[in-house]
Amino acid sequence: TPRDNLECSNQPAMNVFGMWEESASTFPFSSQMFLVALSFAYFAKALSGSYMKSTITQLERRFDIPSYLIGIIDGSFEIGNLLVIAFVSYFGAKLHRPKIIAMGCVLMSIGTFIIALPHFIIGHYEFESAAQWVVNSSHTSSPCSPGSTADLNLDNCEGDTNLSMWIYVLLGNVLRGIGETPVQPLGISYIDDFASEENAALYVGCVQTISVVGPVFGYLLGSLCAKIYVDIGFVKMETITITPADSRWVGAWWLGYLIAGVITLISAIPFWFLPRSLPAPGSHTPEKPEQASFIQDSTPVKHKYPVEEHTSFIEMAKDFIPTLRTLLAHPVYLIYLCVTIIQLNSLIGMVTYKPKYIEQHFRQSASKANFLMGVINIPAVALGIFSGGLLMKKLRLNIMGAAKFAFVTSFLGYVLSLFFFAMSCDNARIAGVTLPYNGMEGISYDKHSVFTTCNSNCFCSANNWDPVCGRNGITYVSPCLAGCTISTGSGKNTVFSNCSCIGEAGNLTANTGQCPDKEDCDRMFPFFLALSVLTSFIISLGGTPGYMLLIRCIKPQLKSFALGFHALATHTLAGIPAPIYFGAIIDTTCLKWGRKRCGGRGACRLYNTTKYRIAYLGLTLSLRTISFLICIPGFILLSRQLKEEEHAALRGSQANGGTELEALRKEELGLSNSEKLQRTSENGTDRETRL
Numbered sequence: 001t002p003r004d005n006l007e008c009s010n011q012p013a014m015n016v017f018g019m020w021e022e023s024a025s026t027f028p029f030s031s032q033m034f035l036v037a038l039s040f041a042y043f044a045k046a047l048s049g050s051y052m053k054s055t056i057t058q059l060e061r062r063f064d065i066p067s068y069l070i071g072i073i074d075g076s077f078e079i080g081n082l083l084v085i086a087f088v089s090y091f092g093a094k095l096h097r098p099k100i101i102a103m104g105c106v107l108m109s110i111g112t113f114i115i116a117l118p119h120f121i122i123g124h125y126e127f128e129s130a131a132q133w134v135v136n137s138s139h140t141s142s143p144c145s146p147g148s149t150a151d152l153n154l155d156n157c158e159g160d161t162n163l164s165m166w167i168y169v170l171l172g173n174v175l176r177g178i179g180e181t182p183v184q185p186l187g188i189s190y191i192d193d194f195a196s197e198e199n200a201a202l203y204v205g206c207v208q209t210i211s212v213v214g215p216v217f218g219y220l221l222g223s224l225c226a227k228i229y230v231d232i233g234f235v236k237m238e239t240i241t242i243t244p245a246d247s248r249w250v251g252a253w254w255l256g257y258l259i260a261g262v263i264t265l266i267s268a269i270p271f272w273f274l275p276r277s278l279p280a281p282g283s284h285t286p287e288k289p290e291q292a293s294f295i296q297d298s299t300p301v302k303h304k305y306p307v308e309e310h311t312s313f314i315e316m317a318k319d320f321i322p323t324l325r326t327l328l329a330h331p332v333y334l335i336y337l338c339v340t341i342i343q344l345n346s347l348i349g350m351v352t353y354k355p356k357y358i359e360q361h362f363r364q365s366a367s368k369a370n371f372l373m374g375v376i377n378i379p380a381v382a383l384g385i386f387s388g389g390l391l392m393k394k395l396r397l398n399i400m401g402a403a404k405f406a407f408v409t410s411f412l413g414y415v416l417s418l419f420f421f422a423m424s425c426d427n428a429r430i431a432g433v434t435l436p437y438n439g440m441e442g443i444s445y446d447k448h449s450v451f452t453t454c455n456s457n458c459f460c461s462a463n464n465w466d467p468v469c470g471r472n473g474i475t476y477v478s479p480c481l482a483g484c485t486i487s488t489g490s491g492k493n494t495v496f497s498n499c500s501c502i503g504e505a506g507n508l509t510a511n512t513g514q515c516p517d518k519e520d521c522d523r524m525f526p527f528f529l530a531l532s533v534l535t536s537f538i539i540s541l542g543g544t545p546g547y548m549l550l551i552r553c554i555k556p557q558l559k560s561f562a563l564g565f566h567a568l569a570t571h572t573l574a575g576i577p578a579p580i581y582f583g584a585i586i587d588t589t590c591l592k593w594g595r596k597r598c599g600g601r602g603a604c605r606l607y608n609t610t611k612y613r614i615a616y617l618g619l620t621l622s623l624r625t626i627s628f629l630i631c632i633p634g635f636i637l638l639s640r641q642l643k644e645e646e647h648a649a650l651r652g653s654q655a656n657g658g659t660e661l662e663a664l665r666k667e668e669l670g671l672s673n674s675e676k677l678q679r680t681s682e683n684g685t686d687r688e689t690r691l
Contacts, residue, residue: 034274036270037270038187038191040270041105041268042208042211042214043213043214045105045183046213046215047263048112048176048218048261049077049214049218050214050215050378051222052173053074053219053351054221054223054366054373055222056070056352056356058251058366061247061249062230062250063166063169064594065166066587066601067584067604068581069583070583071578073166073169074352075575075577075579076173076177078177078575078576079177080174081181082177082576084178085564085568086564086565086568088564090561090564096276097189098271098275101186102271104179104181104183104268105265105267106179106265107178108175108176108179108180108264109179109261110261111174111175111177113258115168115169115172116255117168119254124231124235127242128465128466143458143480144458144480144485177571185563185564188551188563191203191204193559202389202393204551205385205386205392206389208385208389209385209386212378212381212382213379216379219373220370220374222256223368223370225251225252225253225256226244226367226370227244227251227367228251229250229252230251230253230254240491241491242512247465247606248465249365324561327561327562331641332637333553336634337569338630339627339630340546340570341573342626343627344575345574345577345623346621346624346627348574349582350620352579354377355369358372361425361521361609362425362521362525363521376532377529377532377533380537380540384536384538384541385543385544388409388543388545399549400638400642402548403546403635403638406542406543406545406549407628407635409541412538413536413538413539416538421614424610425609426520427610428517429475429515430467430474430475430477430592431450431474431476431501432450432451432452432476432481435474437452450477452501455480455481455483455500461478463593464478465592465606468484468510469516470482470501470502470508470515474502475515476501476510482501482510483499483500484496484498485497486498494511495510495511496509550563585616585619586616588615590608
């Protein structure tokens with residue numbers, strides 16, 4: 001209590017709270033507050049980023065865009081990083097880092113709100129459907145009207161221009177990327193500067209673990225919003241004729257962005273109250289043994305980073321190019337940069353389209369795919385990253401040990417990933433697309449094969465995607481192409497009858513939606529999930545050791561700049577192109593494209609699962625194969641550099657020891673005889689003790 005403090009310290013009462021405020025600004029309290037604040041900021045940015053991944057298929061369907069274009073939208077986040085990351089990392093490290101992080105969090109929240117803006121501007125979502133909602137469910141109509149056309153009505157096209165609203169999503173994601181820029185390089189360098197040496201790896205592991213917990217809630221939020229219809233509150237739900245399992249379904253994608261924006265805005269608050277610098281703990285302790293043996297001419301410093309140094313902007317700008325040249329002249333840093341760029345291409349492309357892969361290949365709903373990603377896959381990654389940090393501390397891994405550990409875990413995960421090729425599902429049985437009308441044998445991918453003699457009297461559109469499930473277990477592209485002449489009921493309960501293509505008698509029926517012919521997928525899907533969890537855990541074990549390798553292989557004064565340039569290179573060469581070319585390759589496996597209201601190709605409705613699997617997994621593993629080949633010269637260079645630095649450090653220690661002894665002798669000889677006699681008389685053993 002304050003009274004106890006007065007009795008113990010014997011200070012005036014007015015100084016008690018001043019003393020408490022001073023102690024609160026010292027290392028233990030402020031560093032813990034910064035660690036909590038940075039962890040929450042990582043959580044917020046990871047939540048919004050993972051939610052963006054979970055809404056990919058929703059955005060494709062809502063704006064009728066292909067996968068490569070959604071890849072551009074996803075990569076726009078990295079474009080925002082690219083615009084400012086080098087300057088933020090270099091100049092921000094010399095300024096007030098916590099406040100710069102706070103401003104970044106505010107920009108992230110604004111960008112997240114802009115992403116949700118198109119929903120409140122664009123009109124209601126419309127999809128092609130022959131099933132209509134009518135009050136009298138006994139009403140009958142004919143999908144197949146001989147002598148008439150069922151093509152889309154192209155007269156009502158004024159609302160189609162609203163589909164360009166996806167540009168707002170792109171611009172909001174760019175702003176979100178700009179705001180995220182200072183969080184990682186400035187936050188990690190701040191922790192490593194002021195945390196104790198033995199806890200640096202553990203703190204970084206904790207922050208990265210929290211950043212992986214964020215996607216758990218991001219995907220769960222995506223799962224929840226995917227179950228809710230996009231225009232909830234604006235339309236009567238009983239009039240909606242599709243279900244969340246339908247490829248035309250669009251969830252309430254905008255709702256999650258509003259929630260993520262509020263959380264990100266809250267994360268900015270603590271950073272405004274944090275100090276610019278903290279006292280370095282244990283300043284008398286020597287440097288990290290790994291760093292001392294690896295860096296030439298390294299000397300112990302009281303502060304790991306001279307944050308109190310005030311330098312003019314012009315002087316910092318002049319030093320930018322020489323600093324960059326010094327950084328790029330480091331061979332181990334360059335090899336590490338190349339390996340991580342290639343592996344991140346594989347990782348980003350895989351993670352971006354993994355929910356889509358689960359949806360299309362195993363025929364799961366978007367809500368279930370996001371739920372499984374958040375509940376099963378992401379926790380395995382979080383546990384792996386945290387376990388990697390603990391193992392690094394327990395095993396006391398040096399630079400070479402960390403590099404070997406990261407390589408072994410990555411290669412083991414690569415070997416296990418090869419088994420994904422054996423986990424396949426057959427293509428959906430769709431007449432005229434994957435099956436011919438006249439039999440169950442053979443596969444036809446000709447888009448014109450949807451027309452046959454059984455529907456020749458119906459003037460149907462080949463572009464519509466309004467699937468119905470026949471009693472024979474085969475899906476037809478539309479009730480018109482199934483030759484159905486009668487429809488009864490309303491909405492989801494619509495029944496189409498007298499379908500000439502379903503049975504020879506011409507009186508068999510069909511229901512709305514695709515046939516649930518996924519028995520083989522249901523048997524294979526649990527094995528896919530189990531292997532996915534195992535590989536994710538093993539690969540993520542090397543996350544923290546690999547990141548600490550990046551931090552410790554460079555000089556302390558280049559730490560923030562090296563982290564920033566590494567982020568710049570990975571965002572530019574991995575984060576931006578990977579979703580685009582992965583999406584473009586996935587587009588080549590599409591079997592049935594949707595059609596926009598005013599004509600033109602829309603979003604893909606059906607994929608060739610075999611080609612999708614080969615393209616998706618083949619591209620992912622091919623990139624990782626290349627990265628392993630680059631690791632071979634990397635280990636050679638790292639081993640050679642470590643030996644050179646060890647010899648240089650040994651020579652330096654011997655030279656420093658001789659110099660100190662010579663200085664001591666000169667100081668001793670420089671004393672006057674009277675001083676020697678006086679010291680000897682005062683303490684006869686003083687000379688011996690000094691020597």
